[in-house]
Amino acid sequence: MNTAMPIDDVSACLAACLAALQHSQECANASIRSGDRTLEACALLSLDCAAICETTIGVLARGSAHHGDFCALCEHICRVCAQECEQHQHAHCQRCAAACRECERACAVHAGERHSLPGGH
Numbered sequence: 001m002n003t004a005m006p007i008d009d010v011s012a013c014l015a016a017c018l019a020a021l022q023h024s025q026e027c028a029n030a031s032i033r034s035g036d037r038t039l040e041a042c043a044l045l046s047l048d049c050a051a052i053c054e055t056t057i058g059v060l061a062r063g064s065a066h067h068g069d070f071c072a073l074c075e076h077i078c079r080v081c082a083q084e085c086e087q088h089q090h091a092h093c094q095r096c097a098a099a100c101r102e103c104e105r106a107c108a109v110h111a112g113e114r115h116s117l118p119g120g121h
Contacts, residue, residue: 009109013071014060016106020078020099021053027085027096042084046096049081053103068113075107 028046031039056074059067078100085097 010060013106013110014057016099016103017053017057017060017074020096020103021050021057023092023096023099024050024053024081027092030090030092039088039090042088042093045077045081045084049077049096049100052077056107065115068110071107071109071113072111075104075111078104078107 024046028043028050031043031046052070052074056070059070064070082097082100082104085093085100
Protein backbone atom coordinates (compact mmCIF):
# COMPACT_ATOMS: atom_id res chain seq x y z
CA MET A 1 0.00 0.00 0.00
CA ASN A 2 1.36 3.42 -0.97
CA THR A 3 0.96 5.86 1.91
CA ALA A 4 3.08 8.60 0.35
CA MET A 5 1.73 12.08 -0.28
CA PRO A 6 1.44 13.14 -3.96
CA ILE A 7 4.50 14.96 -5.27
CA ASP A 8 2.38 17.95 -6.40
CA ASP A 9 1.28 18.51 -2.79
CA VAL A 10 4.88 18.39 -1.61
CA SER A 11 6.01 20.78 -4.36
CA ALA A 12 3.30 23.31 -3.51
CA CYS A 13 4.19 23.22 0.17
CA LEU A 14 7.92 23.52 -0.58
CA ALA A 15 7.29 26.52 -2.85
CA ALA A 16 5.13 28.24 -0.23
CA CYS A 17 7.72 27.61 2.49
CA LEU A 18 10.49 28.97 0.26
CA ALA A 19 8.54 32.15 -0.53
CA ALA A 20 7.74 32.68 3.16
CA LEU A 21 11.39 32.08 4.06
CA GLN A 22 12.58 34.67 1.54
CA HIS A 23 10.01 37.31 2.47
CA SER A 24 10.47 36.73 6.21
CA GLN A 25 14.20 37.26 5.88
CA GLU A 26 13.60 40.41 3.82
CA CYS A 27 11.11 41.68 6.40
CA ALA A 28 13.41 40.97 9.33
CA ASN A 29 16.35 42.68 7.62
CA ALA A 30 14.34 45.75 6.65
CA SER A 31 12.75 46.02 10.09
CA ILE A 32 16.11 45.76 11.86
CA ARG A 33 17.84 48.19 9.52
CA SER A 34 15.05 50.75 9.90
CA GLY A 35 16.01 51.32 13.53
CA ASP A 36 12.31 51.62 14.34
CA ARG A 37 11.82 49.99 17.76
CA THR A 38 8.10 49.51 17.02
CA LEU A 39 9.12 46.90 14.43
CA GLU A 40 11.08 44.82 16.93
CA ALA A 41 8.33 42.21 17.40
CA CYS A 42 7.89 42.05 13.64
CA ALA A 43 11.60 41.43 13.11
CA LEU A 44 11.77 38.73 15.78
CA LEU A 45 8.69 36.91 14.47
CA SER A 46 10.04 37.15 10.94
CA LEU A 47 13.28 35.52 12.08
CA ASP A 48 11.31 32.73 13.79
CA CYS A 49 9.26 32.29 10.65
CA ALA A 50 12.34 32.11 8.43
CA ALA A 51 13.88 29.50 10.73
CA ILE A 52 10.86 27.19 10.78
CA CYS A 53 10.30 27.58 7.04
CA GLU A 54 13.91 26.63 6.35
CA THR A 55 13.65 23.61 8.63
CA THR A 56 10.31 22.55 7.16
CA ILE A 57 11.78 22.73 3.65
CA GLY A 58 14.53 20.32 4.73
CA VAL A 59 12.10 17.94 6.40
CA LEU A 60 9.81 17.89 3.36
CA ALA A 61 12.70 17.53 0.93
CA ARG A 62 14.08 14.48 2.69
CA GLY A 63 10.64 12.88 3.01
CA SER A 64 10.51 12.63 6.78
CA ALA A 65 7.58 10.72 8.27
CA HIS A 66 7.48 13.55 10.85
CA HIS A 67 6.78 16.25 8.26
CA GLY A 68 3.27 16.76 9.67
CA ASP A 69 4.67 17.92 13.01
CA PHE A 70 6.92 20.46 11.32
CA CYS A 71 4.11 21.60 9.01
CA ALA A 72 1.85 22.15 12.04
CA LEU A 73 4.45 24.35 13.72
CA CYS A 74 5.22 26.16 10.46
CA GLU A 75 1.50 26.79 9.95
CA HIS A 76 1.23 28.29 13.44
CA ILE A 77 4.32 30.50 13.23
CA CYS A 78 3.40 31.71 9.73
CA ARG A 79 -0.06 32.66 11.03
CA VAL A 80 1.39 34.62 13.95
CA CYS A 81 3.97 36.30 11.72
CA ALA A 82 1.30 37.27 9.18
CA GLN A 83 -0.88 38.73 11.94
CA GLU A 84 2.01 40.90 13.13
CA CYS A 85 3.06 42.00 9.64
CA GLU A 86 -0.52 42.86 8.66
CA GLN A 87 -0.46 45.57 11.33
CA HIS A 88 2.27 47.48 9.45
CA GLN A 89 1.97 49.38 6.19
CA HIS A 90 5.56 48.84 5.06
CA ALA A 91 5.81 47.09 1.69
CA HIS A 92 8.16 44.45 3.11
CA CYS A 93 5.67 43.68 5.89
CA GLN A 94 2.80 43.35 3.43
CA ARG A 95 4.82 41.00 1.19
CA CYS A 96 5.81 38.95 4.22
CA ALA A 97 2.22 38.74 5.45
CA ALA A 98 0.97 37.55 2.05
CA ALA A 99 3.70 34.90 1.74
CA CYS A 100 3.11 33.74 5.31
CA ARG A 101 -0.64 33.39 4.73
CA GLU A 102 0.05 31.24 1.65
CA CYS A 103 2.54 29.11 3.59
CA GLU A 104 0.05 28.81 6.45
CA ARG A 105 -2.54 27.41 4.01
CA ALA A 106 -0.07 25.03 2.35
CA CYS A 107 1.23 23.69 5.66
CA ALA A 108 -2.29 23.28 7.06
CA VAL A 109 -2.91 20.64 4.38
CA HIS A 110 -0.14 18.49 5.84
CA ALA A 111 -0.22 19.39 9.54
CA GLY A 112 -0.43 16.27 11.64
CA GLU A 113 0.15 13.79 8.79
CA ARG A 114 2.01 10.63 9.70
CA HIS A 115 3.38 8.98 6.59
CA SER A 116 6.44 8.97 4.43
CA LEU A 117 6.74 11.37 1.57
CA PRO A 118 7.82 10.11 -1.86
CA GLY A 119 11.37 8.81 -1.51
CA GLY A 120 11.41 9.22 2.27
CA HIS A 121 11.29 7.08 5.39
